[in-house]
Amino acid sequence: MSDMFAEVDVLVIGGGTAGPMAAVKAKEKNPALKVMLLEKANVKRSGAISMGMDGLNNAVIPGHATPEQYVKEITVANDGIVNQKTVMAYAQESFNMINQLDRWGVKFEKDETGDYAVKKVHHIGTYVLPMPEGHHMKKVLYRQLKKARVEITNRYMATRLLLDANGAIAGAMVLDTREGTFGVIRAKSVILCTGAAGRLGLPSSGYLFGTYENPTNAGDGYALAYHAGAELSGIECYQINPLIKDYNGPSCAYVTGPFGGYTANSKGERFIECDYWSGQMMMEFYKELEGGNGPVFLKMDHLAEETIGTIEHILHSNERPSRGRFHEGRHLDYRQGMVEMHISEIGLCSGHSASGVWVDEHAATTVPGLYAAGDLACVPHNYMLGAFVYGQFAGQSAAEYAMSHELPAVDDVQVEAERKRVLAPLSVVDGLPPAQVEYKLRRFVNDYLQPPKVTKKMEIGLDRFAEIRADLDSMSAANPHELMRAMEVHFILDCAEMAAHASLYRTESRWGLYHYRVEHPEKDDADWFCHAQLKKNEAGEMTCFKRPIEPYIVELDDEEKDAYNRLRVVKQAEAA
Amino acid sequence: MPMTLNRVSVPVTVDEDACIADKGCTVCVESCPLDLLAIDLLKKKAFMKFDECWYCLPCEKDCPTQAIRVDIPYLLR
Ligand SMILES: Cc1cc2nc3c(=O)[nH]c(=O)nc-3n(C[C@H](O)[C@H](O)[C@H](O)COP(=O)(O)OP(=O)(O)OC[C@H]3O[C@@H](n4cnc5c(N)ncnc54)[C@H](O)[C@@H]3O)c2cc1C
Ligand code: SF4
Ligand code: SF4
Numbered sequence: 155m156s157d158m159f160a161e162v163d164v165l166v167i168g169g170g171t172a173g174p175m176a177a178v179k180a181k182e183k184n185p186a187l188k189v190m191l192l193e194k195a196n197v198k199r200s201g202a203i204s205m206g207m208d209g210l211n212n213a214v215i216p217g218h219a220t221p222e223q224y225v226k227e228i229t230v231a232n233d234g235i236v237n238q239k240t241v242m243a244y245a246q247e248s249f250n251m252i253n254q255l256d257r258w259g260v261k262f263e264k265d266e267t268g269d270y271a272v273k274k275v276h277h278i279g280t281y282v283l284p285m286p287e288g289h290h291m292k293k294v295l296y297r298q299l300k301k302a303r304v305e306i307t308n309r310y311m312a313t314r315l316l317l318d319a320n321g322a323i324a325g326a327m328v329l330d331t332r333e334g335t336f337g338v339i340r341a342k343s344v345i346l347c348t349g350a351a352g353r354l355g356l357p358s359s360g361y362l363f364g365t366y367e368n369p370t371n372a373g374d375g376y377a378l379a380y381h382a383g384a385e386l387s388g389i390e391c392y393q394i395n396p397l398i399k400d401y402n403g404p405s406c407a408y409v410t411g412p413f414g415g416y417t418a419n420s421k422g423e424r425f426i427e428c429d430y431w432s433g434q435m436m437m438e439f440y441k442e443l444e445g446g447n448g449p450v451f452l453k454m455d456h457l458a459e460e461t462i463g464t465i466e467h468i469l470h471s472n473e474r475p476s477r478g479r480f481h482e483g484r485h486l487d488y489r490q491g492m493v494e495m496h497i498s499e500i501g502l503c504s505g506h507s508a509s510g511v512w513v514d515e516h517a518a519t520t521v522p523g524l525y526a527a528g529d530l531a532c533v534p535h536n537y538m539l540g541a542f543v544y545g546q547f548a549g550q551s552a553a554e555y556a557m558s559h560e561l562p563a564v565d566d567v568q569v570e571a572e573r574k575r576v577l578a579p580l581s582v583v584d585g586l587p588p589a590q591v592e593y594k595l596r597r598f599v600n601d602y603l604q605p606p607k608v609t610k611k612m613e614i615g616l617d618r619f620a621e622i623r624a625d626l627d628s629m630s631a632a633n634p635h636e637l638m639r640a641m642e643v644h645f646i647l648d649c650a651e652m653a654a655h656a657s658l659y660r661t662e663s664r665w666g667l668y669h670y671r672v673e674h675p676e677k678d679d680a681d682w683f684c685h686a687q688l689k690k691n692e693a694g695e696m697t698c699f700k701r702p703i704e705p706y707i708v709e710l711d712d713e714e715k716d717a718y719n720r721l722r723v724v725k726q727a728e729a730a
Numbered sequence: 731m732p733m734t735l736n737r738v739s740v741p742v743t744v745d746e747d748a749c750i751a752d753k754g755c756t757v758c759v760e761s762c763p764l765d766l767l768a769i770d771l772l773k774k775k776a777f778m779k780f781d782e783c784w785y786c787l788p789c790e791k792d793c794p795t796q797a798i799r800v801d802i803p804y805l806l807r
Contacts, residue, residue, distance in 0.1 A: 195763040199788040204763050309765065331765065359806040363764065363782045370763050400806040402784075476785040476802060483807045584731055635765060635780060 158330060158337025162190040162305070163556040164549075165326055165341035167312045168375065169193035170201020170368070171538055172528030172545035173347035174295040174304075179549030180345075180556075181302040187553055190339065191304050194311040194331060194638075195370055198296055201349060202368050202505075202529070203538065206289030206472045208409050210262070211275075211537040213283040214248035218272040221245035223279045225708045230278070230718050231432045232508050232534040233664050233677070235388065235685060238707050240533045243515035247543045252283070255542070259294050261287040273412035277428040277717050282408055288472045310337070312374065313641055314572050315344060315382040315524070318562035323382070323523030325564070327572045329641060334580060334634030336573045340564060342556035343523045345548045346511065347541075348375030350393065350529040351649040353642065355499025355604060356596035359400055362589065366395050366402050366498045367529075372642035373649035375511065375530040376502060380648060385512040385520040386688045387532040387701070389656035392605070392668045393503040394436050396450070399496040403474030407452065410469075413461050415454040418492060419447035426721050431506060433665030434718045440497060440605075440667050451492035462488050497667075499596075500604055502649060505529035505536050507668055509656075512687065512701075517548035520689075523559065525552045578627065579640040585630030588640040595622050595643065599650050603657065605670045612654045619651050651696060652688055659698035660686045741785060741803045742767065742778035748797035749775045758789040758798055 166177045169191045177191040193200055214224045224245040229236050252270070256262060263271040263284040274280040285291075299306060309331050316325040316338065325340040352367025363369045380386060396417070397404055407417055407429035419425050419442050426438050443450050454462060466488065470478035486493065504510035510532030517525045527544035529536075536544065579585065602615025626644060631637035662678035663671050685701040749755070752774035759767045759776065767789060768779040776797070783803055790798045801807070 195765065196760050199761045199792070200763050204786055204788055205791070357806075361803050361805045363784055364803065364806055365784075368763060368786070369782070369784055401802070475787050476800065479785075479800075480802050480807075483802055584733055586731075587733075638765075639782075 157335060158310070158328065160190065161340045161561060163187040163342050164189045164345065164552045165339055166191045166345045166347060167326060168347035168349060168528070169197035169306070170347065170349055170528070171203050172541035172548070173345070174299050175542045175545030176345045176347055176527055176549035176552070177304040178298045178302045179546045180553040181304055183550050183553035184557060187556055189304050190307055191299065192307045192310050192312060192328065192339070194309070196308045197299065197306055198292060200370065203291045204368065205475055206291045207285055207538055208288060208406060208468060208473045209282055209284040210252070210539050211408060212248070212281050212535065212539055213252055213270070213272060214245045214281065215252065215270050215272055215283070216249060219279045219281055222708050224281065226710055226714055227276055227278050228535050229706070229708070229710060230714060231430070233433070233718070234683060234715070235508065235664070235703065236534050237704050239515045239704060240513065242707060243547070244533060244536065244540050244543050247546070248539060251539060251543050251546065255294070258298060260291060261285060275408050275411050276430045277721070278714070282412070284409070284468070285472070286468050311638055311641065312378060313576050315378050316564065316568060317382060319565070321383055321521065322562065323521060324562035327569065327576070329576055329638065330634070331638040332634055334637050336576050338564065338569055340561055342559045342561055343525065343552040345552050346375040346379060346524065346526040346530060347528045347545065348378070348530055350501055350503035350505060351376050352501050352503070353596065353646055354501050354599055354649050354653065356593070356600050357402065357499050358496065362592060362596070364402050365501070366397060367501055367503065371529070373502060373645045374642070375526065376652065377645040377648040379511040379519060379524070379526065380652065380690055382521050382524060383690055384524060386652065387510060387512040387685050388508040389502060389652050389688055390660050390669045390686060391433070391508040391665050392653070393501040393506045393509070394605070394667055395431060395498040395506065396436065396439050396495055397498045398477070398480070399449070399494040401477060401480040402498070403477045406469065410452065410454055410465055413465055414457050415452060415465065417495070418451050418453040420449060420451065421447060422453055422492065425723050427723055428721055432718055433507065433668035434721050435666065436497065436668065437666030437670065438722050443497065450495045452495055453492045454488045455490060455492060459489070500599065500653070502653065503529045504532045504534060505541060507665065508532060508534040513544070516551045517544050518551055523555055576641060579629045579631035579637055582628065582630035585628045586625060588629055588631065588636055588643050591622065591625060591629055592639070592643050592646065595619070595646060595650060603650065603653050605667050607657050607669065607671045609658065609673055612658050616651065616654050619647060619654070622647060655696050655698055656686060656688050738781050739804050740778040740781045741783045741801045742789065743799045743801070744776045745797045745799070746773070746775045748795045750795055751776050755794065757792050757794060761788040761792045763788065
């Protein structure tokens with residue numbers, strides 16, 4: 155098989171949620187541009203929304219919320235560490251995007267008068283817009299891709315970005331996951347839309363692919379950006395979610411909350427004021443789980459029959475439709491019992507928390523010609539609608555960049571080094587199976603990186619990771635599929651080291667459970683009211699540094715600042 | 731290094747009477763985001779080749795003859 159070789163203007167890597175939007179918007183900006191969408195799976199069924207979605211978690215709709223309110227909510231939910239400009243840019247475009255999706259045929263819940271039926275889940279504002287018929291999301295996107303004449307390349311995986319002599323983007327190097335061959339795609343600009351680092355921690359079931367995130371997202375984009383010299387941010391602000399015990403779907407309080415379901419302890423009592431996922435909420439969840447009133451449950455057995463029927467219809471048909479099968483196997487009926495819950499493995503995901511590749515309000519990273527959108531781009535709590543909005547920004551920005559730049563020359567040294575690295579496992583005979591290396595690596599992630607974070611443990615973790623790095627050369631791949639998994643192990647290892655370094659660097663606690671450091675239990679605004687950045691320095695080492703927070707464009711009063719620190723329900727007797 | 735083959739039960743079952751891979755169908759193979767399904771070249775039927783399932787169900791939903799059944803993987807069932 156000969157190498158794949160292509161030349162395009164804009165290359166979009168990852169065709170899940172943000173990627174298709176970015177590709178369509180780049181084409182809309184200039185239909186003459188050659189735009190390629192590269193996808194590890196098949197764009198028809200790839201990414202976090204492969205089966206659709208239950209709803210929009212962060213819709214900013216006039217009459218229900220203002221962009222200013224939303225910026226405040228996210229600033230507080232993310233404990234002050236936000237570049238408000240990026241959140242504001244999202245919030246101002248949120249409503250336009252909803253209307254566009256509505257025109258494209260996405261079905262949102264509406265009331266009798268035809269207005270969007272927004273529900274309250276967050277602590278302060280009202281932003282959740284259900285999509286009870288949300289399973290057709292990928293079809294809607296696919297239609298737009300075809301209409302815009304985006305070139306789709308399925309079953310290829312990017313393994314490294316290609317740089318020119320000045321460190322600007324020159325394209326990407328790729329693996330054909332079905333043939334096991336190497337390829338080069340030259341591009342004037344590149345957009346990373348590869349989703350979360352979802353295969354970082356190991357689910358407590360021990361099943362490698364039973365992760366919360368779609369496990370195709372192994373943290374590829376985090377590693378691609380890192381090796382290209384881009385700045386990453388907030389890596390220590392892990393993603394940890396409340397999930398059904400053993401099953402990897404949310405229960406889900408966003409769906410059930412508006413119907414009267416809530417998170418409860420083993421006595422059936424409410425213990426948190428608000429079910430919106432934040433580090434502060436996860437901390438209370440963790441305390442209850444580990445305390446005498448644990449474990450934690452989702453309670454719905456007090457609801458009326460037709461309400462439960464509606465909840466079941468949504469939860470068992472969209473997003474994670476195998477949920478019903480799981481409950482069936484455990485003989486659980488929402489009418490008769492509470493759903494046992496647990497906390498997920500750790501991951502990196504700005505869609506849910508804040509760890510990602512640093513971007514400005516135009517989706518530009520710190521590498522010229524490189525843009526990022528979706529779960530891997532650092533715009534806190536951005537979720538699906540944020541992926542669409544930043545996909546749009548990235549598509550437009552990358553198109554503009556491509557229009558004013560020539561195709562950079564290809565550096566053969568980079569290409570040859572990467573070809574060697576990527577194809578190496580094919581020529582190792584009887585080497586370590588990638589699955590075993592991955593299992594061990596991710597078990598160490600659990601043992602040493604999971605909060606509560608302990609300094610010594612994280613240091614030992616780094617030693618173990620270094621040993622695994624030495625094992626990478628001994629991995630063998632028996633077929634192209636295993637070669638893809640072997641390359642993913644490289645990405646996961648990069649992400650594990652980033653998670654350890656970033657967590658050690660920030661010597662305070664912040665974001666509740668996400669960054670709870672046992673030796674530094676307090677929040678330290680004097681030293682740490684700043685972004686913690688991470689990048690590869692000239693010597694090729696992982697380094698961390700501070701980036702000051704841009705002056706807020708929306709000020710918060712003290713009461714608001716503290717809102718997410720008062721999530722625990724105060725019992726009447728104690729309050730009196 | 732020495733190797734062994736461990737048996738594992740996989741979550742995807744294909745009803746071979748219903749599967750029309752012998753007529754050229756590869757829908758499930760294309761749908762699976764993790765690329766876990768393949769066509770057995772001798773039997774000309776789809777099967778689960780790798781135990782790396784997200785139990786997300788596109789394979790089952792997209793199959794034109796309802797030949798696929800996805801169970802929750804045994805470890806978390
Ligand atoms: C179970 C679950 C439930 C959720 N529920 C909600 C909800 O109700 N509401 C809400 O607003 N948000 C929800 N979210 C979050 C939302 O789905 C995500 O924030 C959003 O879809 C992320 O989009 P993305 O484009 O960044 O990633 P994805 O849509 O996951 O796309 C990433 C794509 O990149 C591809 N890829 C990865 N690596 C490579 C590579 N090296 N080369 C080529 N391609 C690659 C993958 O195959 C994938 O298709 C949920 C997420 C999950 C996992
Ligand atoms: S989609 Fe169904 S019919 Fe087609 S190959 Fe797969 S199992 Fe067989
Ligand atoms: S359930 Fe999902 S991951 Fe499993 S085989 Fe089907 S499509 Fe693939």
